[in-house]
Amino acid sequence: MASLSLLGSSALAYETVMVNGVEATRILIAPPRTELATSIRDGLRAAMAEAAPGSREQADADRLYYFYGARHFEPLWLTKTDDGIAFSDAAEEIVALFREAHLEGLEPSDYLTEGLDLATADTPDAFAALEAEFSAAILRYANDAYSGRLDPRTVSDFVDVAPKSVDEAELFAAVAEASDPAAVLMGYHPTHPEFVALRELLADHYAGEIEDLPKIGDGKLIKIGMTDLRVPMLRERMDVPLAPGGDPAIYDEALAAAVEAFQAEMGLNPDGVVGPATVAAINGAGGASRADIVANMERWRWMPEDLGAFNVFVNIPEFRLDVNRDGQSVWGTRVIVGTAENQTPLFSDNIRHVVTNPYWNVPSSILRAEIFPQVARNPNYIASQNMELLYQGNAIDPWMVDWSRASPSMFRVRQKPGTSNALGQVKFLFPNSHDVYLHDTNAPYLFERSMRALSHGCVRVQDPFGFAEALLEFEPDITVASLETTLGGSERWFNMDRHVPVHLAYFTLRVGDDGTVRSFADLYGHNERVIEMLGLDAER
Known part of the structure; x- marks a missing residue:
């Protein structure tokens, strides 16, 4: 019950009752005031009953029920207008945030679900379901922004990182009271400078300022005088023209010198030999792919x-x-x-x-x-x-x-x-x-x-x-x-x-x-696994 106090509402009343001879506190939920509020209450009660006991879904349903109960089950994201029911101004701001979730490395369709289609809602029950789905989408967005879309431990047995969790009561209290609820949700993204830099890089990709270049494939070490089918692509990336009469597949001294200078700039051993570390550095030097950035x-x-x-x-x-x-x-x-x-x-x-x-x-x-x-x-x-x-x-x-x-x-x-x-x-x-x-x-x-x-x-x-x-x-x-x-x-x-x-x-x-x-090279395949699990393969 302590977490409920974060809602900061006086709408919740309490009474002391005796349960098997022991004093206990019971929350008295304020009754609904409107037909829509009654539908919201009934829908949330149904969600509580349908969720598996002890599951995260049940915990989320419980918190939503008490949150809305503190508001007499009145909607937060819907409002009544002369033309009927519409999204509130706060909801419109959040919808705009959902639409641009891709710029944050998230997937807009995870939040703008079919359940948020206002045009298909025409009864109190439908509006109640839409209200609940909107709150659920907010919770999904905050969790994804804060802790990621994947449980890290499912990527590999060598990833020993427990997912962080959002305090739902704090979240809903903040968005309910904020003059700019979209800004509250944005605050759940990491503030680490390199995360911010990757986000800016991702925005450059979507703005067309960075091109996803074909990746140079892995293979054996390439040394001066060797023939390799990857050499023409290396020559293009290093901007080294082929000497007149030269074989485009031969790794020559001019190309090796350019690779050596690149290695020195990237902090690699400047030996002019093209190995996995150098290939990875060259593939990322142009800005990397969107999938790599998001992963x-x-x-x-x-x-x-x-x-x-x-x-x-x-x-x-x-x-x-x-x-x-x-x-x-x-x-x-x-x-x-x-x-x-x-x-x-x-x-x-x-x-x-x-x-x-x-x-x-x-x-x-x-x-x-x-x-x-x-x-x-x-x-x-x-x-x-x-x-x-x-x-x-x-x-x-x-x-x-x-x-x-x-x-x-x-x-x-x-x-x-x-x-x-x-x-x-x-x-x-x-x-x-x-x-x-x-x-x-x-x-x-x-x-x-x-x-x-x-x-x-x-x-x-x-x-x-x-x-x-x-x-x-x-x-x-x-x-x-x-x-x-x-x-x-x-x-x-x-x-x-x-x-x-x-x-x-x-x-x-x-x-x-x-x-x-x-x-850098994906030594253990964690990056590829994240890309696969997030469904980003098509962006490679």
């Missing part, structure tokens, strides 16, 4: 409303980590993320601990698929990898195990601190069910690759101590110097006073402050 806008709706004034942001397709303060990156570096088979999950949490000389506790999936078969064949494998085999919490000798009768679930394996440790010298923890974190690596040469989906799911940081310095800016008792004094010894934990929000995100499009659009 990325959808994922911005999944992000927390407040990312934190000071936060860590990892964009998986970009292979990049940024430390942000007040919306601006103050430090950044390259990262390595999970392979397509061992994906880095999407979620937000808080970094709470820094650990030097870390043990690597081998995840059960890796133990089962990789470690166990090796050690069963050769028990010395554990020692050769500087690892320990643990049984019931105690280290045991692998040679003492009858591996023909053992199973991975009986053991844990951890790699001891040292130069061979997969986590390097330091890791940054944000406890989570996926057992992933940010860490150093003992294979720094891998950061020179453009395509860096190489890990088992954790995020490897190219400059971990530079990251530590940026991360610990507000820590009074932890510094890089204090971390470095512990290196080479046993595992040491440092608990942070200030927990820092960390976001493992997935954006295949980024728009810079100067309007430059950068595009």
Whole structure:
């Protein structure tokens, strides 16, 4: 009942009654005043009765019933005129907003349904149904604007983002009392600068200022002297004319030089080799397709409303980590993320601990698929990898195990601190069910690759101590110097006073402050899946 007080109406009356000897409060709904109001009441009662118990539909029907009850069931979106029943001025403004929903990355037909056709309503019951459908459309729009049209968890098991929810009572109270209810609904869209930039890019598309160019397809690496059917399209995108007598399908030095300059501009390895990262960047450089823009806008709706004034942001397709303060990156570096088979999950949490000389506790999936078969064949494998085999919490000798009768679930394996440790010298923890974190690596040469989906799911940081310095800016008792004094010894934990929000995100499009659009490969297929689920395939 507390949520109902948000309606701010004195039309609701209460009385205290005894139920099985216990005092309870009963809401007294004010009676309808008009025939239309009576029809609205009866229609809402029917909706409450028809909804499945405990369902979201029942909760929505309940809230609508009490909302309209506070108004004596009088309509909010319909008004009586000399010519009959018409939409109110507020409703007309909202209808105009629905018509332009495509400019927000939404679908107008999701809100302008057949149930909102005023011309077909000619009885009190029909008008009541239209009134209820209008309120339901407002609720759909607000939810879609605020949290997206998809439940993120249905896109992939690696997307661990619960959908946000709109407070319906707050919503209807606000639109009922606002002089500009359309502006209230617009306020449910994200305000993240990159969402706004994508929305402006989408508007440019609809205005015809950006052309959806054919995408360059994926394929093998293209190096100087190689022949590839994609070369003519590359030449066109890079605006490099074919030399007289040249073969249009051969990747020549002039084209490679143009690609190298483009790579440098986009923050890629400027090696002139055309691989997946370069292809993705070229495909997005012209502004990307409408479908790509809308899919990325959808994922911005999944992000927390407040990312934190000071936060860590990892964009998986970009292979990049940024430390942000007040919306601006103050430090950044390259990262390595999970392979397509061992994906880095999407979620937000808080970094709470820094650990030097870390043990690597081998995840059960890796133990089962990789470690166990090796050690069963050769028990010395554990020692050769500087690892320990643990049984019931105690280290045991692998040679003492009858591996023909053992199973991975009986053991844990951890790699001891040292130069061979997969986590390097330091890791940054944000406890989570996926057992992933940010860490150093003992294979720094891998950061020179453009395509860096190489890990088992954790995020490897190219400059971990530079990251530590940026991360610990507000820590009074932890510094890089204090971390470095512990290196080479046993595992040491440092608990942070200030927990820092960390976001493992997935954006295949980024728009810079100067309007430059950068595009990244869809490593895990999340972008294509969102496009498919939203029915945007026809726009590709």
